[in-house]
Amino acid sequence: MKEGPDISRLGALIGDPARANILTALLAGRALTASELANEAGVTAQTASGHLKLMEDAGLLWRRRQGRHHYFALAGDEVGYMLESLLGFAAGMGHLRTRTGPRDDAMREARVCYDHLAGAAGVRMFDSLVTTGAIRAEREDLRLTDAGRGQIAVLGIDPASVDTSKRPVCRACLDWSERRTHLAGALGAALLDRIxxxxxANRxxxxRAVLFTSKGRTAFEAAFPLG
Incomplete structure (x- = not known):
């Protein structure tokens, strides 16, 4: 590629299976140690250290130091959005893992996507916000309406707290399992924190699964009705 941004370096970094496992593990939003990420990747600590250095240098990871310990997290929202989009594309093209497990159903129902709610529950919440007029959606252009500010205030979220964030208030994120939009951005993060x-629900x-209690599921569905 002779002109424009170079995607080949990022593609090569993300395309390695061990590095892909590290990145998807960090989509849970938690900062993890190098040894924890080595376990996620199925590689030795030394090999993981090399992978982490490469991804840190490329701007994919943020190294956080606390005392003698080093933790790694995704470098920011944009990395999370990119990874979730790639997961959605892979699912749509049929590039699925051959092994499934008991956590798969829980992940599809509700999970963390970096810092906001994804899965069937995340899509339901987004659809409800659009249906009730809280969010005006024109394809991927999302706006929080005045009615929406009132609606989130009822839930206990200060509308000013999302307006003053440096992040977009609302952002569309393609859900890899539902292949429909769920809500990201400052509002998406605030809603998950409020849940x-x-x-x-609890982590x-x-x-990455988010587990609703029986009462919590009823309250969630009442707060975000469909139809």
């Missing part, structure tokens, strides 16, 4: 605060001890 946790209200005890409607699974491992992985």
């Amino acid at each position: 946790y605060d209200l005890k409607w 699974a001890p491992e992985g």
